[in-house]
Amino acid sequence: MSDPKIAPTDALLKRITAPVKASLADIPADASYDVVVIGAGGAGLSAALTAAIEGARVLVVERTEYLGGTTALSAATTWIPVNSHCADVGTQDSVEKAEGFLARAVGERSPAALRSAFVRNGAAAVDYIERQSQVKYRARPFHPDYLSELEGSTLRGRAIEPKPFDGRLLGDWFSLIRPPIPEFTVLGGMMVDRDDIANLLKLTKDWNAFRYSLGIIARHAKDRLGHARGTRLVMGNALIARQLYSLLERGVQFCVSTRLERLIVDEAASACNEGGVTVGSVTGVVLSAGGVTRSLRVTGGVVLASGGFNRHPKKRAERLPGIAQEWCPGAPGHTGEAHDLALAAGARYGTGGLSDCFWAPVSLRKRADGSTAAFPHFLLDRGKPGFVTVDQRGRRFVNENTSYHLFGIAMQEANKTSPAIPAWLVTDSAGIARYGMGMVRPGGKGFAPFIAEGYLIEAQTLAELAQKLGIDARTLEATIAQMNEAAASGVDPLFARGTTDYQRANGDATRTELANCCLGPIGQGPFYAVRLYPGDIGAATGFVTDANARVLGAGERPIGGLYAVGNDQQSVMGGVYPAPGITIGPGMVFGWLAARDAVARSKGGRAVAREPSEALG
Incomplete structure (x- = not known):
């Protein structure tokens, strides 16, 4: 029910059996990082994992006491056209088919160039992450695009999901994963996915369903002897757990219950790159937690993945009038505080979407x-x-x-x-x-x-x-x-x-x-x-970026060292919801692109979103 091939290394065993260190107080006052990720949801952890695989020094900063954001509460369906798992369910997809579908579904509500960057890099991002980490996906046998009436839609293949994961492999770090919505669990904290529900509903009618159900229930009963909830993780919890396990393998540092107080911006910095002139540059962050403050240097970039504006009182009132905050089922960390800082640094929100959320x-x-x-x-x-x-x-x-x-x-x-x-x-x-x-x-x-x-x-x-x-x-x-x-x-x-x-x-x-x-x-x-x-359930309006998720300021010029992914990035879907997983999918792909660009920047170069032949080769 989880990947049986996972075996922790000696270095990882040492880390997961030691007391959890995820506090700002654990960070030296003079620390420097190549990449700092603000927000520990699926998009942020994708960026952090990519940067770590590239050999960067990475810090993940999370405002709440849990890792995972709204991704941890979700089904974690990840929409990636042309991914390698399409063949597993008999689907033949293509860049042209997927781009045509999105053009019909989204139209002029988002730039075609960004949709193309997503489609043409998605398969490469999935292969890269699966090949070099413990994040593993599978395709659902039947999971249609929502606008299935449009030409170019598919019935299966584009929607992939994380494989279940054994939370016990994380040791005490398991306690940092955001628990699922209680009402989505059964028997006091047992997670269930589509397959589990189907079997549980046939528990008394089908022998195979009975045997399957008995297995997961027995596992859960054993879990409860030593854990506050079940450790058999599925859906969003499985994705976050797999990302966390992979990040711990690579020595990434975390700070939870930590606020981003300020972006350190060098207004005089400018550089000529092949992508144009970059004026102004984010060179560090100021963080605070529990009376501790740290000013940290960042050489490659700050990736904003804080979850969107949804719980920012002023921005919510402006963009979602009449929609009470208690109606939002998302995780509590998307306060929009990081947005205020990005806007002050020259970022701007996108326009033209079907909806702000x-x-x-x-x-x-x-x-x-x-x-x-x-x-x-x-x-x-x-x-x-x-x-x-x-x-x-x-x-x-x-x-x-x-x-x-x-x-x-x-x-x-x-x-x-x-x-x-x-x-x-x-x-x-x-x-x-x-x-x-x-x-x-x-x-x-x-x-x-x-x-x-x-x-x-x-x-x-x-x-x-x-x-x-x-x-x-x-x-x-x-x-x-x-x-x-x-x-x-x-x-x-x-x-x-x-x-x-x-x-x-x-x-x-x-x-x-x-x-x-x-x-x-x-x-x-x-x-x-x-x-x-x-x-x-998530922001669609976010910061305008280029194809590498670099935040654009005045004159379409990138703000050096500042990236936005997930719900902090203007929706590549333009506020349209054409298929399942169209927030987590782009979050993963643009997190991958942003991290590669930031790491290259830390080394004095620059990565670029790849062309179809490269991305799919």
Whole structure:
């Protein structure tokens, strides 16, 4: 279930068995680094790992007490066209096919040159990382591009995911990995991925599923004897753990719970490179933590990977008006403080994107510790047959099987003319028993706490449900009647639900009795509803960069030694969400490009994004 070939070296064993050193106080006052990475999410750790492989002295700075950022909470799907794993699932991809797909999906919302740099370097970046580290990927057998109706899309191959990892290999460093969203785990901290869920749901019906499930449950029970949570890591935790293990192998240093106070900029510095004139140069950073301050010299570059502007109070209010911060399911570190420093150094935000953020519908519930759980409704309920989403008047306003990003945008657009925030996700007793509903597990049991807290609304009839939701009963009943007619015919006349490969992937292909695997009847009371809000899952607006992720200032000139990757970089997708993993994929590729350029800069040279023949050779 994890890679059996991993065996720590003597040097690594010594490090992971010693007390964890990840404090600013452990850094000498006169320290100098080739590359300093601000932010320890997937993009930042990709940059750090690349720089370390290139032989650089690397420091990773993380504002929170955990490594991993929002990547650790995610599925860690990584969208990389033309990657070497495409062949494993029978897909023939090409640069031309992928670039054409993105041109149709994104258009003029992002520079074609940056999209080309991503596509033409992606496969090389994956091969480089896999060949020289413990980061290993696999392709999903079926994982369509979200805009599967567009020419150039694929059904599988571009979406790769990290292989599971045994967290015990990290020793005490395991405690630094950001735990998954609790509501995404079972049995007190056991992570589950798509394959696990499929087997657990068939636990009592299939011998192979029973045997598989028993194995992971037994492993988890053993884990809990010595750990606060399960050590069998999947999805985002697996990716971060694999990156961390590889970084520890190469002696990279970390500082957690540490703030970037200042970028040290030499305004007089200028140099003529083949890429043009670079005016001004970042030559160091000032960091603080627990009363300790360090001013560190940086010879190659500072890579900003702090996660975006989402929790910056002023920038959030300006760019996401009316969107409460508690609706955001992302990790807490993206405060935007590093953005203020970059903007002061001459950086600027990109423009022209479809949206400033990427979106998903979320439902909210207060936890016992007083925090708010924002649960993203990615695929387990809203697109399944027997579910419908309505606004506060009881009318549909969206194709329930569209991508979570377009769903979140549709909520905001609909809300301009009819109250749709919150919207209501509605199903019947059969639907909730089969698929669950948000934080309510499948199986049809354990509803009482959710009902008592008001998270789940239950009613015996549609009229009673409408009364509890503040909706006109006749309107809701008419909407459900329309859905039942659509289920019978297999045709959704309002939103064409279930008409693309991606939409059908979000349905239930096992329901062969249905005319459309996305449309099922709603009629067996009691009935249930959950409130949905548009939750921002990551910034799409970030700093303008060139193809090597160098931050551009006035006159399109690079700010020397300053790079932006991940959600700190202006989205190469232009705020569009054409496929799964389109934040983590570019984050990894541009992290790779940025690190190579920064390391070359530290040695007095400069790396460049490669042409197709080089990148794919």
